[in-house]
Amino acid sequence: MELNICHLYPDILNLYGDRGNILCMKKRLEWRGIGANVDEVSVGQRLEAKKYDLLFIGGGQDFEQEVLLPDLRGEKTEELKAAVEDGMPVLAICGGYQMLGQYYKTWDGVQCDFTGALDVCTVGSKQRMIGNYMFTCDELGCEVVGFENHSGKTYLGDGVRPIGKVLAGYGNNGEDGLEGARYKNVFATYSHGSLLPKNPQIADFILKTALARKYGAMELKPLDDSLETAAHDYMKKRLSEK
Numbered sequence: 001m002e003l004n005i006c007h008l009y010p011d012i013l014n015l016y017g018d019r020g021n022i023l024c025m026k027k028r029l030e031w032r033g034i035g036a037n038v039d040e041v042s043v044g045q046r047l048e049a050k051k052y053d054l055l056f057i058g059g060g061q062d063f064e065q066e067v068l069l070p071d072l073r074g075e076k077t078e079e080l081k082a083a084v085e086d087g088m089p090v091l092a093i094c095g096g097y098q099m100l101g102q103y104y105k106t107w108d109g110v111q112c113d114f115t116g117a118l119d120v121c122t123v124g125s126k127q128r129m130i131g132n133y134m135f136t137c138d139e140l141g142c143e144v145v146g147f148e149n150h151s152g153k154t155y156l157g158d159g160v161r162p163i164g165k166v167l168a169g170y171g172n173n174g175e176d177g178l179e180g181a182r183y184k185n186v187f188a189t190y191s192h193g194s195l196l197p198k199n200p201q202i203a204d205f206i207l208k209t210a211l212a213r214k215y216g217a218m219e220l221k222p223l224d225d226s227l228e229t230a231a232h233d234y235m236k237k238r239l240s241e242k
């Protein structure tokens with residue numbers, strides 16, 4: 001068994017250790033005797049989404065997102081949209097989350113038309129939503145801890161549901177109390193941190209989704225998550241005491 005993972009724009013979208021999500025998924029697969037091949041696809045390279053079982057996009061500042069627009073347009077946008085519709089598991093963080101959406105109008109008025117793979121849109125504000133934060137993952141009945149830093153406020157369209165509710169911090173927009181986006185097998189969130197090492201339940205959920213799509217439903221061998229759980233619980237406690 002193996003998963004072929006695509007890391008999109010690893011050299012440009014990699015804020016606050018987002019690459020750690022790739023390392024975490026790779027390790028959690030290998031610890032269970034499952035292979036993990038990671039391909040990096042960046043500017044000027046073809047994205048052949050059908051070759052992959054899972055796709056990851058990290059975060060980037062407005063500047064990087066604007067720089068990527070010409071490369072994203074056309075073939076990559078079509079591949080991403082088709083992959084999402086086909087049920088490809090996609091993990092997208094912050095700037096990557098915004099880029100899966102329809103558009104981002106930055107706080108200083110730049111209109112970035114993104115892929116539209118997800119029916120969400122983002123509008124920049126003068127407010128910077130920054131800090132450690134926590135939200136629920138309603139599907140799994142657990143809490144997620146992470147770090148957010150964005151000025152974009154994201155609003156979900158019909159048919160896209162949130163990952164959960166904000167317990168501390170801002171989330172999608174600091175207004176409606178919601179965080180992240182779920183559509184088909186897309187898991188999109190503002191959570192840097194990296195997200196997966198300190199939220200092993202989410203890591204396994206994403207891996208399980210990708211494995212089930214390729215090989216059929218299965219249970220994952222449990223791992224010793226005592227360190228991960230300690231990191232998770234520590235942040236949860238800190239945020240609950242605020």
Ligand code: GLN
Binds near residue numbers: 059094096
């Ligand atoms: N540029 C986006 C914003 O500030 C995303 C930033 C990020 O990925 N942390 O809203």
